[in-house]
Amino acid sequence: MSELRGIYTLWLREVKKFVRERSRLVNAFVQPLLWLFIFGTGMRFSATVPGVNYQQFIFPGLVCQAMLFTAMFLGISVIWDREFGFLKEILVSPMSRSSIFCGKMLGVSTDVMIQGVVIFPFAFLIGAQMNVGIFLLSLPVMLLITFGLVCIGLTFASLMKSFEGFGLIQTFINMPMFFLSGALFPLNNVPQWLQVVSLVNPLTYGVDALRTVMIGQSWTGIAPISVDIAVLLVFDVVMFTVGTWAFSRTE
Known part of the structure; x- marks a missing residue:
């Protein structure tokens, strides 16, 4: 019960921090609007997707983009907590480090x-x-x-010592994952080498699964939604295991 209480407390702390920072809530509206109505409107006249207009096609991808960027950005909370001493306090508590990681992961999620x-x-x-x-x-x-994206962010934040270092890693991860996920274009129309590279990206399967639910068909050309879900489950388990290991090494 003490472990569950600790997990709940860490979850509640992360949620309160997010809700109280109104700039994050404003960004939640502004960034998708820019992509959807400026980029989407401009590309609608030069990009064609059979059966739907371009804005409808990229909408599931922009939902995933918002989650990707937020998950990676909020991973920096580990560095903030280390900088201001809060992390040290919870690490010396009776809670196991796996429970601490789980609480932060659920809160950020x-x-x-x-x-x-x-x-x-x-x-x-x-x-x-x-x-x-x-x-x-x-x-x-x-x-x-x-779950998988948050674990990536927390894993790298656990291993980094500075905000600047995490910022570089964040950009290095965000952009390739987003642009290679098929969020902005259907992967069944791209060259073979780009399709192969995209299939290594776990976010590809997330975008495809969400697009299948919203639009009604798969757009990777190779994976039904059952495969998408299976890959996401494996991705979550692997990243949670890696994240727990990385967090256990935090000093």
Whole structure:
């Protein structure tokens, strides 16, 4: 019970920090708007996707983008906690380090899910198909995507000692994962070498699963949604294991 209480406390702390910083909530609205209505509108006249308009096609990808960038950014909380002494206090507590990592992971994951959910009303502005059923089916897919991404962010933050170093790693991870995920273009139309590289990217399967739920068909050309979900589950388990190991080495 003490472990569960500790996990809950760390989860609550992360959620309160996110909600109280209004700049993050504002960013949750502004960044997707820029991509959806400026980039999406501009590309709509030069990029064609059979069956849907371009804005509807990239909408699931932008949901994943918001979750990716938020998950990586919030990983920096480990460095903040180390800098201000909070991490030292919880590391010397009776809680196991795996429980500490789990509490932070669940807290940050909740923040990331909030960031993803607030984008959904924009679907009505671009005429995308959206209803209660699609929304509810999207949530478990988003949760699977979130867990793995958050674990990546926390893993690298646990190994880094400075904000500058983490910032470089964050950019190095975010951009390739996003642009190679098929968020902005269908992978079944790209050269073979780019498709092979994209299939190594776990976010590819998250974007494809979410797009399948929202639009109704797979866009990778090779993976049905069952394969997408299986890959995401393996990704989550592997990253949670690696993240727990990395966090256990935190000093």
